[in-house]
Amino acid sequence: MEIDTVLLIDDSEIICSIIKDILESPNLHIEIAHTGEDGVRLAREVQPTLILLDIIMYGMDGYETCKILKSNEETKDIPVIFITGNNDSSSLLKGFEVGAADFVCKPFISEELKARVKVHMQNIKNQRKLQVLAEELRELATTDSLTKLYNRRYFLDKVHDLVKSNTIFSLILFDVDCFKSINDTYGHNAGDLVLTSLSRIFKLILREEDIISRWGGEEFIICLPNIEVDEAYKFAEKIRIEVSKFQFNYEGYIFNCTITGGIAQYDIKLPIDKNITKIDSALYTGKSTGKNCCILA
Ligand SMILES: [Mg+2]
Incomplete structure (x- = not known):
């Protein structure tokens, strides 16, 4: 069984434990960080399938954290879903500008959170499969299958x-x-x-x-x-x-x-x-x- 990891970066321990309860399952493991700095470090270390990121945090906020994640070669392709208390259009827009894939608004509707996480994880997996396929196709198109020399x-x-x-x-x-x-x-x-x-x-x-x-x-x-x-x-x-x-x-x-x-x-x-x-x-x-x-x- 393939086990996915979701990295949750939120300064509130309560929010973290709520989300963990909602999402955790036998094939979904949750890693938690309470600051942006720890989140960035953990993201590089565990290479999660997806990141849930709080916007308002002490110290480095979610926007700043997301910018760093997106500017780092090892973490730039991991989709980030922002967790936000205010869904006004300017904060949503700012989130998309720094590279967010999606938003979930507090308070959570657990089914919605699960559905969004599931959709984005599936998307990124499909994208990776396509990349592998494209690489295989390129090789097939340019090489001889027996000798592996160019065709x-x-x-x-x-x-x-x-x-x-x-x-x-x-x-x-x-x-x-x-x-x-x-x-x-x-x-x-x-x-x-x-x-x-x-x-x-x-x-x-x-x-x-x-x-x-x-x-x-x-x-x-x-x-x-x-x-x-x-x-x-x-x-x-x-x-x-x-x-x-x-x-x-x-x-x-x-x-x-x-x-x-x-x-x-x-x-x-x-x-x-x-x-x-x-x-x-x-x-x-x-x-x-x-x-x-x-x-x-
Ligand atoms: Mg917060």
Whole structure:
């Protein structure tokens, strides 16, 4: 069972005990602070789902307390409901200005208090679920689910950005040699293992700024910003040699695998698909001349 915490900040012990009696339940825990300062400290510490905040308090009042809560990264998203004795429009307006989500007026109608707390807690939970979902969707839209590398669309967007910013860069297209025979010999899970292991090897060798993407089934494409073609060739060779030395271990079966690469410096006078065709042709040349090699376009 999920237990929520409501933080109640009110200088009156009587009010606190009344609210606690109304709200507390097996899945709702109440924390209490009697000053604004203690409330702010407790809010950071316990990260409540919701805060009930008295407006008129000794020392720091509710408005001031709310401002501090809303200006703090750790507490700014926690909804605040003001508890007020005067529901005149100017104090309500002031409350909304400092970031209140809602108001409850004293004396309380317990059902109303419960309902407001429930609605705001549900809202904030839905909002958080949406944030998580949005993050997942963003990841799904930009990455390949097996290798967790960027997908084709993301890669093309990044290349487009580099072209726009007049950055020099090179491209490498790698294809796994005899991938079909790995799948045929050891099964598709072994093939998947090869692809995920290769992704890790690539990432280990590449620099932070390089962009690597799973281009197709067993094809990987790499973009090396600020790298001219000779340097790109050295990079590609380094990767190819590392891969050829790596021993894959699938359920006790040890095997090696090689890759073939096509390399070119990006030619901004050509459209992106023509640039890709160039490295694809170089790759094809490498395949037809014995594989396990890197070929300059
Ligand atoms: Mg008070």
